[in-house]
Amino acid sequence: MHIVVCVKQVPDWDIPPASFKVDEGAKKVVPPPGVAPVPSQFDAIAVEAAMRIKDAGGETKVTIMSLGAATARDVIKHGLAMGGDEGVLLVDDAFNDLDSTGTATVLSAAIKKLGDVDLVLTGRQAVDWDLGVTGTLIAEMLGTPVVTFAKSVTVAGASVTVERVLPDSYETVESSLPAVVTVSNELGEPRYPKLQQIMAAAKKQVNIWGAGDVGVDAGALAPRLTLEKLFVPLVDTKVEIMEGDTPEDQAMALARRLQEAKLI
């Protein structure tokens, strides 16, 4: 069993809302100084899903794959510290500012190059653009089925069983392998690598591949979706804080204001 987990490096989302800044000219987010990028939240959970399959027994190899800047090596190392076996870092000037189709084109080409992949795991959406399309696009390009929003992923023989989380229901879906599964937070917290594992990860192999290595022509990466504008929306509500010496006074003031506004 060979599992590939796609992990994207994204700006840390856990910052005070006031320090979120956009450069409208460059159409880019400007991370606050000194805040390092991190593995996208759901992608670390996808690594956890792979490790649970590995823990369940059977010979399982887990490859952590990331497309991005050279710094994306850090998120691969994190996946390796969680228990991944090998890394693939996809970096090339031709990979800068790809849209989702371009990203999936490169990721699927790299997965094909690995050759023997049974299961591809991705996050349900990357914690930057919140799209949730890359996993499905990879599946389309590989010609495999896709199952989205997994809260559990179990493999038996040549099939995978996925419990999907939907806003109003749970669904259990069975698919043949190879397949792509996108993972949601309901799967649970990703394991925390121990110091020893972090040290072991430093010695694990990370292959660095560019466009030529995966056989992708820059022309095939032309964007289908263009970012015209990026901005921070204005929120112009002014809050009226209820005054009062006791919680009872504050609460009564609120109830009266809501009644005046015909809200209760």
Add this chain to the structure above:
Amino acid sequence: MANGVLILAEVADGEVVAITNELIGAAQRLNAGPVSAMLIGSGVEAAAAKITGVEKTYVVDNAALAQYTTDGFSLATAAVARKADPAVVLLGQTNIGRDLGPALAYKLGTAVAMDTIALEMQGGKLHTTRPAYGGAARAVNSFAGTPAVATVRPKSQDAAAGGSAGAVEKVDVDLSGIRTKVIDRKVATSEGVRLEDAEVVVSGGRGLGGPEGFEGITELAHLLGGAVGASRAVADLGWRPVSEQVGLTGKVVSPTLYIAVAISGASQHMAGCSGSKNIVAINKDADANIFKASRFGIVGDYKTVLPAFIAAVKKVKAEG
């Protein structure tokens, strides 16, 4: 020449659901040619007569589509889209649309803009606006090819005003390529008002300290005829079911009154409730982000404020 707008209708128990009319409304306002609908499923054909404000409704009615699968619905919708040759395809950002969007767009050789909240034609091309970065930013996208495919956030668009049903055209699609099987489906049951439709929502966050903190939340929601919501922190901790989660990866609500108790107001939470007409926050931290989006607030410990507020609401209501 690609022309017009094709929307994916959704029906439940034979009735058209709200997102369908919102998509038709959005499609009409684009003024980009005739609006048509596609209706996909098993035993759905009769509902075509209830889809109004469109020139045509394409129906793929097939037993293999009784359950939603990515394969089944993307094959069916792609076949219809090839036949209709629209300039724009709109889906809801629903259970179906958020899974289907990328698969359909890829099959049509184009791209999808997910979870859009505003749509506009500029020089004959669709421009979409969507939240990004957990709701902290807005991104405007255009498309290099046709058709432009977008999923549209529920409640972000005014519904179409009705009108007459379109001509029905049945489309046969080869669905032998379905590779996944739904082997079980459990629907989360909730009593009372549906969270998405409630006029009042009372939501609780991690600051409640435990599931028992929701007793007051539930009491207040009942008192106001509303529904209970929760932050993701609460759903992740298992204090409340995921079906009550409000936010980017939960439900989008837009009630007249949204009361957030012990919720910090992270952008990903606000992504699900910022469409509320009035937000009221109860939080012990005066600097909590939730106050920045609120109309009214109380700075204080919910343990004392919430019971006092419930008593005050009862009193005010009794006075009439």
